[in-house]
Amino acid sequence: MNKLIHWTEKAALAVCAGAVFMMMIVGAIDIVMGNVLGFYLSYKVELSGTLLASSIFLACSPVQRGNEHIRVDLFESSMGDKTKKATTFLGTLCGLLFIGLITYGLWHQAINSVMIFEVSADTSGFPIWPWKLACPIGASLCVLTMIGQLTQQIFTSSPLKEST
Structure with a gap:
């Protein structure tokens, strides 16, 4: 089971990396085109926002597993x-509790998006639904990680550390 979780997290991180790479490429193209041709991409804001949200949720589970959140x-x-x-x-x-509630809402939103094959509102019409589906998948992985951590905390007396 542990190998399945790690494989799933690596797949999620690969999609996350692809989304960040796409944001970087679109941003670079927009800057170059804007400065050289005076023409900016109409879809950059909506695409970047969609990809950023997906990236955050897809990276959530490994961050939680490694206890790498910002903390005071x-x-x-x-x-x-x-x-x-x-x-x-x-x-x-x-x-x-909070990630579980967010995950519930994300699944509801993603299902509605998939049902209508949602596309962007700008002129490009790129599909948004796959990225809206990536958000609850990443959040669900984080919920499973937290459940595992709670179980480990209940049944062991040692402090929680990442196991590889």
């Missing part, structure tokens, strides 16, 4: 082991 550990050095474990558990539980 101002008081952590003065906490005891039990307090650290409790705050880690509560943080993961709250994260699961």
Whole structure:
């Protein structure tokens, strides 16, 4: 099961990297065309926003698994082991609640988008629905990761570390 999760996360990160690369290429083309020809791409804002949202959610699970989120550990050095474990558990539980609610909403939005094969509102008409589908997939992977972390925190006494 662990290999399946890692393979799925690597596939999600590959799609994420492709989306970031596409954003970079479209941005570079827009800047060059704007400065050289005075013509800007009409779809750059909508495409970049769609790809950015997908990238964030697709990268969420590996970031959660590696405990690499931005965090403020101002008081952590003065906490005891039990307090650290409790705050880690509560943080993961709250994260699961919020990401779970976001995931629910993303699935609802993605299903509606797929049903109408949604395209961009600008003149390019590029398909948005695949990228709207990528968001709940990435968020669902993060939810599964958090469930695994909570299970590990409940049934083990050691602090949560990434296992490779």
